[in-house]
Amino acid sequence: MTTAIPTFSKATAAATILLVGSVSWALLGAGLQVLSTLQLLIPALAYVLPIPWISYGKLAPLTTFLFTYGWITSGFLGVLTILIPRISGIPFRYGRILGSAAIIWQVAVLVGLAEILWNGSTGLISMPFSRSVTALFFLSFIVLGTGLSRGLGRSWKSGPLLPRLYLLGALIAFPLGLGTAELLLRGGLAPGALQIMMQFVWNSFVHHLWLTPLALVLLFQLLPVLTGRPVGSLSLGILCWVATITLGGWIGNSLASEGPVPSWLQSAGVVTTLLLGVAVWGNGTLLKPLLEGKWEECRRQVALRFLAVGLWSYLASYAWLAFLALPAVRQTTTFTMVGQATQTLLLFSFYGNVLAGAVYALLPASRMIGWPSHPTLTIHFWFSTIGLTLIASSYALAGFFQGLALNDPGVPMSTISSYLRPFLCTVLVGQVLWWIGQLSFSTLFFASLLKLFPSVAPVAIFPVDYDEQPQPVRQGQH
Amino acid sequence: MKSGQALFIVFASLLFTWAGQIALGYFQVGRLEPILNEETNYTEPPVPSGLAQTGARVFASQGCLECHSLSVRGPSGSADLTRGWGPRRTVPRDYLFREPALIGSSRIGSDLSNIGLRIPDSKDLMLHLWNPRLRNSNSTCPPHPWLFERKVAGPKIENDALPLPTKDWKQILPKYQAKSLVAYLQSLHSDYALPEAPIK
Numbered sequence: 001m002t003t004a005i006p007t008f009s010k011a012t013a014a015a016t017i018l019l020v021g022s023v024s025w026a027l028l029g030a031g032l033q034v035l036s037t038l039q040l041l042i043p044a045l046a047y048v049l050p051i052p053w054i055s056y057g058k059l060a061p062l063t064t065f066l067f068t069y070g071w072i073t074s075g076f077l078g079v080l081t082i083l084i085p086r087i088s089g090i091p092f093r094y095g096r097i098l099g100s101a102a103i104i105w106q107v108a109v110l111v112g113l114a115e116i117l118w119n120g121s122t123g124l125i126s127m128p129f130s131r132s133v134t135a136l137f138f139l140s141f142i143v144l145g146t147g148l149s150r151g152l153g154r155s156w157k158s159g160p161l162l163p164r165l166y167l168l169g170a171l172i173a174f175p176l177g178l179g180t181a182e183l184l185l186r187g188g189l190a191p192g193a194l195q196i197m198m199q200f201v202w203n204s205f206v207h208h209l210w211l212t213p214l215a216l217v218l219l220f221q222l223l224p225v226l227t228g229r230p231v232g233s234l235s236l237g238i239l240c241w242v243a244t245i246t247l248g249g250w251i252g253n254s255l256a257s258e259g260p261v262p263s264w265l266q267s268a269g270v271v272t273t274l275l276l277g278v279a280v281w282g283n284g285t286l287l288k289p290l291l292e293g294k295w296e297e298c299r300r301q302v303a304l305r306f307l308a309v310g311l312w313s314y315l316a317s318y319a320w321l322a323f324l325a326l327p328a329v330r331q332t333t334t335f336t337m338v339g340q341a342t343q344t345l346l347l348f349s350f351y352g353n354v355l356a357g358a359v360y361a362l363l364p365a366s367r368m369i370g371w372p373s374h375p376t377l378t379i380h381f382w383f384s385t386i387g388l389t390l391i392a393s394s395y396a397l398a399g400f401f402q403g404l405a406l407n408d409p410g411v412p413m414s415t416i417s418s419y420l421r422p423f424l425c426t427v428l429v430g431q432v433l434w435w436i437g438q439l440s441f442s443t444l445f446f447a448s449l450l451k452l453f454p455s456v457a458p459v460a461i462f463p464v465d466y467d468e469q470p471q472p473v474r475q476g477q478h
Numbered sequence: 479m480k481s482g483q484a485l486f487i488v489f490a491s492l493l494f495t496w497a498g499q500i501a502l503g504y505f506q507v508g509r510l511e512p513i514l515n516e517e518t519n520y521t522e523p524p525v526p527s528g529l530a531q532t533g534a535r536v537f538a539s540q541g542c543l544e545c546h547s548l549s550v551r552g553p554s555g556s557a558d559l560t561r562g563w564g565p566r567r568t569v570p571r572d573y574l575f576r577e578p579a580l581i582g583s584s585r586i587g588s589d590l591s592n593i594g595l596r597i598p599d600s601k602d603l604m605l606h607l608w609n610p611r612l613r614n615s616n617s618t619c620p621p622h623p624w625l626f627e628r629k630v631a632g633p634k635i636e637n638d639a640l641p642l643p644t645k646d647w648k649q650i651l652p653k654y655q656a657k658s659l660v661a662y663l664q665s666l667h668s669d670y671a672l673p674e675a676p677i678k
Contacts, residue, residue, distance in 0.1 A: 039620070040586070046620035047611075055620060057541020120539025123580045156481050165479070169488050176492055184500070185578065193570035194500075194508040195579035201499050209492075238479060242487055249495035258556075259549035260570045260581060262506050265499060331555035335547050335585040406585060409560040413588050414616040420586070 010095030011081045011147070012366055016449065017102035018078030019359060023442050025070025025109060030435040033063045037431055041424040043417075053117045061121035061128045062113065064343070068126070068206065069137070070109040072351045076214040077105070077144055079358040082366040084151030084167070087160055087221060092147055101143035108136035124185055125199040126206050134182050138175065145171050162237045163221040169245040170213035177205030177249075193260040200252035200261065207346060208248030208276070212314075215354040216244070219287060219311055222361050226304045227290045227297065237286055243279035247272040254325040270325045277322035284315045302377045306357030309385060313349035320345055332407060337420070338399030344392040348434070352388075356380070356441065363448070371448060376440040383437030390430030398423035507570040513672060522670040525575050526662070533662025536655050538580060540622060546590045547582035548666070564592040564668055569675045572668050587619055594667035603660045604640055604652055625656035 036059035039045055046055065081098070085091045092098060112129040121128035149171050152164050181202035184190035190198050220237075224230055231237060253261055254269030291298070291308050298305045320342060324333055360371060371377065398420050405411045405419060512521035526534075537543070551558045552567035559567070568591055573579040597603055602613065608626055610617035626640070628648040638657070639649040652660070671677045 043618040043620060047609075050621060050623045052622075052624045055541065055622075057544050057620070060544040061541060121541060123538025123543050123578060125583070152481065154481065156479065156484075161479060165484055168481075168484055172485075172488050173492060176496075180496065180500070190500075190504075191508060192510065192573040192576060192579050194503055195576075196573065196581050197499060197503045197507070199581075201495075209495075242491070245488060246491035246494060249492070250499065253499070258551040259568050260507075260573050260579070262503065262570065265503065268498070328555075334551075335583065337584065339583055402585075406561075407555075407557045409557040414614070414618055417586065417618040 011085065011092040011098050013095060014092075014098035014102040014144070014147075015078045015081040015366055017099060017106065018074045018081060019363070019445075020449070021102070021106040021109065022071050022075030022078055022355070023445050025066045025074065026438055027435075027442055029063045029066035029071060030431065030438050032059050032066070034428065034431050034435060036060050036063060037424060037428045041421060041428060058116060058120060062116045065112055065116060065121075065128050066109070067347055068211075069112065072211060072347060072355060074105055074109070075355045075359070076211065076218075076351070077102075077148075079218065079355065079362050080148055080167070080214065081144070082362045083218070083221060083358070084148050086365070087163065088151045088153040089159070090151055090153060092150075094147075097143055098147050101140045101147075104136055104140040105144070108133050108140060111136065126203040127181060127185065127199070131182065131186055134178060137178065141175060141178075145175070160221055160224075161234065162231065162241065163217040165238070165241045166213040166216045166220065166244075169241070170210050170217070173205055173209035173213070173245070173249070177202055177209065181205075196260045197253070197265065201249060204249045204252035208251060209245060211347075211351050212248065213244065215310065215314065215351050216283070218354050218358045219307065219314070222303070222307055222358060223287055223290045223311070226301065226307070226361065227294055229290045231286050232289060233286065236282055240279045240282040240286070243276065243282075247276040247279065251276060251321065251325070254321075254330070270327065270330075273325035274322050277318050280315060280318035284311075287311055302371065302381065303357045303361035305381060306353045306360060308357075310350055310352075310354035310357055313345060313353055317342070317345040317350050332403035333399055334403075336399035336402040336406070337395045337423075338403070341392050341395035341399055344388060344395060349388050349392065352384075356384075359445070363445075367449065371444065374444065376444045380437045380441040380444070383433045383440070387430040387433030387435075387437060390433065391427050394423045394426040394430065398427075510571050510574060512571070512574055515670070522672065523572055523574055523668070524665075524670075526665040529658045529661040530665040531577060531662075532654075533658035533660070533665075534577065534580075536625075536659040537662055538578065540625075540659070542590070543580055543582040545584060545586035545619070546588065547585050548589065548591050549581050550589055550591045550668075558589060561588070562596070563589040565595075565677045566668065566671070566675050568668065569672060571672055571674065590663065590666055592667050592669070594664045595669055598664065600660050600664060601641060603663050604638075604656060605642075607652075607656055607659065608640055608642075608650060622656075625659065626650050626652050 035054060036056055039054070039056040039059065052058065081092075081102075112133045115130055115133065116128055119130075122130065127134075148167065152168060153159065156164060181198060184198045185195055185202075220231065250272035251269055253265045254273045258266075288311070291304075291311070294304070298308050323329060324338065324342065364371065401419055401423075402416060405416045512523060512525075514520075515522050548568075550564035550566070550568045553559050558564065572591075593603075597606070605612050606619070607622045609621045609623070610619040611621075627650075628645070629651050630647050630649075639651050642650055668675075669677070
């Protein structure tokens with residue numbers, strides 16, 4: 001139970017900065033995303049308003065950048081800064097330095113944003129920013145990552161294992177991937193087609209070896225605590241962890257169809273995507289039973305509700321990726337809007353919902369505030385869930401039609417554009433709904449930070465604040 | 479599990495990922511060389527001009543890749559060749575002198591790997607950048623007027639002014655960005671045969 005007098009952890013400032021950044025970038029990104037879909041839907045807009053910074057060519061890479069590095073990464077780092085010292089019982093020490101690192105991350109996102117608006121994207125997949133932004137990300141990561149890795153603890157005799165394993169993998173994969181990508185793509189070390197392969201590898205690192213493991217840290221820690229049920233089999237969990245970090249970096253190449261990537265690498269991509277699907281299914285068998293028969297709790301506890309949707313989206317995203325890797329499907333869907341459907345599933349439904357659930361669960365523990373039971377909670381959940389369902393399904397259908405039409409040489413390109421229009425309309429509706437959901441979440445988030453609401457008792461995730469007296473975690477796997 | 483074991487597994491699997499793709503990939507495509515055409519004494523793929531290399535960056539920065547791909551697929555399972563997007567499929571060697579090497583993610587518009595063959599004339603490409611609907615009234619390709627400027631026509635005839643009616647004696651002139659982008663688009667053609675990709 002929480003104490004009445006708030007005791008602020010050293011990392012509270014850092015966590016708050018990261019989360020405020022995350023929420024703000026998401027709002028901005030969602031607004032710009034609506035604008036970019038409008039540009040695609042109504043090509044005449046580009047004639048009426050010929051402004052370079054709001055062209056589709058600028059907005060599309062910009063929103064992906066804001067969502068990946070601003071919203072999700074900053075948000076994950078924020079909730080982990082709250083979570084990790086509490087599961088290990090090792091509080092952070094240098095609060096100021098952590099806070100500065102959190103600010104540097106936001107500055108990096110801001111510089112990236114300005115660069116893409118003014119100079120445009122670099123065109124590199126998942127690396128639309130310049131070297132200076134990479135340097136800022138690195139600087140911030142070194143501090144935050146060191147802080148988080150201290151929280152892993154030296155001896156792993158007690159406390160949860162699976163969240164630690166995923167965190168360890170992510171903390172090593174991110175700098176390694178970013179460093180090699182930077183060296184090979186911009187250090188002049190990789191000529192020609194090797195650059196394209198490196199882009200696919202880096203894209204896989206960002207998603208499957210960095211963000212997915214971080215989301216799994218949260219799922220494997222928070223679901224057992226919130227449901228009061230332990231994860232069934234630790235050895236299966238470890239096996240799936242090994243599979244996830246071994247295979248995750250490979251799967252980007254499954255999406256390249258012919259072209260510049262050697263065919264054995266594409267086949268390797270297909271095989272690893274299918275195998276990774278099996279590992280994800282294994283994690284599903286560990287996590288799904290935690291939620292069985294917990295409908296009532298899911299309805300009452302907003303955190304659990306978002307995490308549950310996040311878990312389902314995790315399974316759905318990787319099943320979808322495995323489906324897309326099948327050679328026959330791949331031939332139809334490469335270079336189509338199916339890519340946007342995948343992004344919606346992975347980034348928004350999986351990472352986004354896990355992040356929202358984690359914020360709902362963890363912010364009270366860090367700031368000693370509760371979420372008011374407010375209609376805004378319901379709005380956030382339903383608008384974002386319905387919005388994302390609309391977006392993902394419209395993009396997926398649009399992509400399949402687009403792929404079939406592209407493979408029929410009798411259909412001219414401008415006709416294909418007109419086929420896409422009805423789907424883009426529903427995408428637009430979905431994006432507006434999601435934005436409204438995000439708006440209501442942000443209102444609640446900022447109002448709670450400013451303590452504008454009368455506090456309701458927060459969900460007790462942690463029995464005590466570990467700043468005062470470190471204690472081993474109450475639940476989880478041992 | 480001990481932390482040391484976990485650390486070992488993480489490093490081993492990341493090494494496997496890295497070595498398996500980048501190191502092996504390096505031996506396969508990283509050491510490709512251009513083919514010397516004995517008749518013309520030019521290399522294939524040809525080395526692009528400096529202007530075209532600047533244009534590649536303009537192409538990336540304008541986000542053309544969000545709608546156009548740069549990779550022609552072979553005849554099995556795709557209609558790229560029958561659509562006239564190129565004389566043959568694209569292979570890794572084609573990207574040898576591309577800096578940055580890009581492939582694109584979406585085909586809202588056509589593949590541009592051979593746009594230099596389809597629209598060889600620089601004036602046509604300029605007009606397309608200024609206003610795609612001048613060439614194709616249904617075009618959904620967005621205009622890029624910010625790559626141009628209006629200037630009062632001087633006493634000497636401007637060679638690169640767009641062939642459009644002047645307004646207030648002002649002509650539409652391409653900026654350096656537009657010129658380099660057009661040079662880049664013109665440099666995109668794979669009409670040379672390679673040992674691994676003959677033209678049938």
